[in-house]
Amino acid sequence: MTDQSVAIRIQALAPAFAEAAQAWASRLALPLDGEAEFALQVGDHGLQMVDLGPQAPGPVRVDFVEGAVAHRRQFGGGSGQMIAKAVGIQPGVRPTVLDATAGLGRDAFVLASLGCEMKLIERQPIIAALLEDGLGRALRDAEVAPIAARMTLHCGNAIELMAAWQGEAPQVIYLDPMFPHRDKSALVKKEMRLFRPLVGDDLDAPALLAAALALASHRVVVKRPRKAPIIEGAKPSHALEGKSSRYDVYAKKALKG
Structure with missing residues (x-):
């Protein structure tokens, strides 16, 4: 289950994705703003998880079509x-x-x-x-x-x-x-x-x-x-x-x- 000690927020990468971000935030009971270690981002490439810390690796998403x-x-x-x-x-x-x-x-x-x-x-x-x-x-x-x-x-x-x-x-x-x-x-x-x-x-x-x-x-x-x-x-x-x-x-x- 989710470790509640890990701070995660939902983030829309453009205004066009604000509604989808709000839907995921409601569904997963996660905030749309505030201090966080990780972000679940909604954008052109769908949903992706990213570490917000320094020297963090790039985002991770599920892609069955390419890559x-x-x-x-x-x-x-x-x-x-x-x-x-x-x-x-x-x-x-x-x-x-x-x-x-x-x-x-x-x-x-x-x-x-x-x-x-x-x-x-x-x-x-x-x-x-x-x-x-x-x-x-x-x-x-x-x-x-x-x-x-x-x-x-x-x-x-x-x-x-x-x-x-x-x-x-x-x-x-x-x-x-x-x-x-x-x-x-x-x-x-x-x-x-x-x-x-x-x-x-x-x-x-x-x-x-x-x-x-x-x-x-x-x-x-x-x-x-x-x-x-x-x-x-x-x-x-x-x-x-x-x-x-x-x-x-x-x-x-x-x-x-």
């Missing part, structure tokens, strides 16, 4: 990517997936671009707002809209939402709990600087894993830094390891076409 996400969609290796193998994508098999720690939605977008129907849960309201805004812009782009249409976002506590799940269970549940990252890439550092004060580390990861294992019909996949310990609780059946990340796979039942 790194678009490049990965076009040149990222398709169903040969490790995340695709981890969730069980294979010829004739595109499992339904719940990403219960959606964040900025990049991994969910990769899986949606490969044909998976995705449900996303994000519990931090500001991150969920950025993701909602990015999905809305993606739905207005002719090329990306069919992918975004496979992504349904819910804002709330994933443990509670999974426990009260209605309807058919997702075949695969994907988890990427916040962890003390050691990644040195500028992008990760920029996003961690912005979001770690809001979300901290996911200390309830064991409960999240237990809820996922209780709900998923076929498997649970947990993304971890390569050298990080497994989440406390059940042991994974196997793992896929890359240069910086690892996917712990908890298999319950074989995925078949």
